[in-house]
Amino acid sequence: MKLWFVVFVSIVVLILALILFSPLIKVKPNKISDFTDVESCLQKYYFEDNSNSTYKISLISREFSPKENYPKAWECMRQIPKDKSYNLLIQLKDAPSKDVKALLELNGIKLLNYIPKNAWFAEAKGELMLNKVLLSQIRWLGIIRPEDKMQKSLWEGNAGSWGLNGNDVNLVIKLHDNAPSQMFETLVTELGGEVTEHVNTSNSFTIKIPMKNLKMLANENSVRYIDTIAPPAVITN
Template sequence: MKSKSQLEIHISRCKPIKNSWFFVLLLYLLAHNPLYAQVKGEEKFSIKLKTREFVPEVGIKSETLSKLQHQIVAEKKYPHVMIQFTEIPTSYERELLVTSGIKLLNYIGNNTWYASISDSIAIHFQNTGITKKYPALNLVRSIEEIPVEDKISPQIREKGIGDWARTPDGKVNLVVSYFKDVDIDIVKTRLQTLGAKILGGVKVVNNLTITIEEQKITDIAAEDIIMWIEVVPPPGGPESNRIRAHVQADMAQNAPLNLTGNNVTVGVFEWNHILQNHADFSGRAVRKDATAYDPGHHPTMVAGIIGGNGSQSNANGGTANQWKGMAPGTNLYSYNANSGGTTADDYLDFSNDLETAIGTDNIDIANNSW
């Protein structure tokens, strides 16, 4: 017979084993619990928009089906919807989806896209006769309308529109994004019909800057061709200084990477221009926009973080190369968004500069810190 001390030792050694088996059993039961499986399934299909988080219902609502059917067949329109798949379609499957009338536009997460529907076949994805002929439709989990509320920035609905976006005549300046399969002239015409004044637009990012009465915002959002509405950005302002350690420049510049940014062009979009003759840029900083040259501290600081060579660190109280930038060999193109007008004018100036920078100046990277 074991002594008491031996028995205690034996029991104490067995406890972790018993507890381990209990823990494994608990995990097994949890993993096979229907409620747990349901929660995990919902996580997979949960959509996180700027306006809300939700799980789309499986299938398509009868009223949505009827509405889309009428728009496609009777009105000859290509309505925009939110479509979710059970799995991400492959390139081949996407081609098949096009043949069934589904054109994917903007990915919004968890197997879900904004899309346009050109054929009523697509909205009958739960019909086995149709899916037999168009097997790619078997991937469709849900089709939903895009509510007006999901097209309006929460800033507008919850915080209101700031003074910077209001005009002297009581209207507001907005940035309106439209779906990329819609012609910009169609969007302009529709917005003007609603009373908007078109201030400008940038095709490359599919948006227009407009002035309109605030109460018309909901009417704009109700238009099928409109994807998103937000106020024009507020005036730019300086940020805190950054330091070399913060951007972890040594990791990129030292072996084995040895990266310098050579042959890379960065567009620096700011509230002023980069000081072109700063010694840290050694002739690599160039003003590229049409705005009168107006160098400023903040864009120069940002450009230094990006591509300064650090040659002036010692002379300004630092150690050798203490303030060398992340990519000291990069070309720095400077663009000033300060138009001297309203914030809407500033945004248009920036948008036009961006389009020129991408289409004409061939920048590789765009930096915005204003």
């Protein structure tokens, strides 16, 4: 048997195998930005000290008192790609003045929404250039966990009867201000969902997505908050 014939048959068999088995291969949707290295690094320096209520952080999903992890966790920030911004939680030692906030932003960290106590959602840019005075203000740096972006009941799969549509769930999504909306819409499509409304001024969306993919959506760094749609109004006489 000639070599060329053996090669030809092998190629045909390989093509047929790809056609037959490709539906069984699950492709993981792409994230808008992949910050795996940053998050793995920050997780190494995440410890709680819940006996210390002075620096207790209160999220919608939980309360916790993180142990101070600066300056070790600061090294994780160096892994943010140069042309990217990473959304994280940051806790300062004291309430910052307007001048300190302005200097933080000038040097690559923009404080966004306040979280009690002395914590913020923040945007950190690649190649941060902070001086020692500003760095001395930082107490703790940490990731925004997927479960921190929604009520505990929703994380556990309870979306309310008004929020469910068969195997799908209707959600309101608020993105961080720096998040690209078009790329988020692509991500929703990859997760088997669809966008039903987009409010550009607030960078928020109403979407329908399979309930099984909710946690995968929450794992996207650009997502700030997830909630079910509001229940229908009850008319009373």
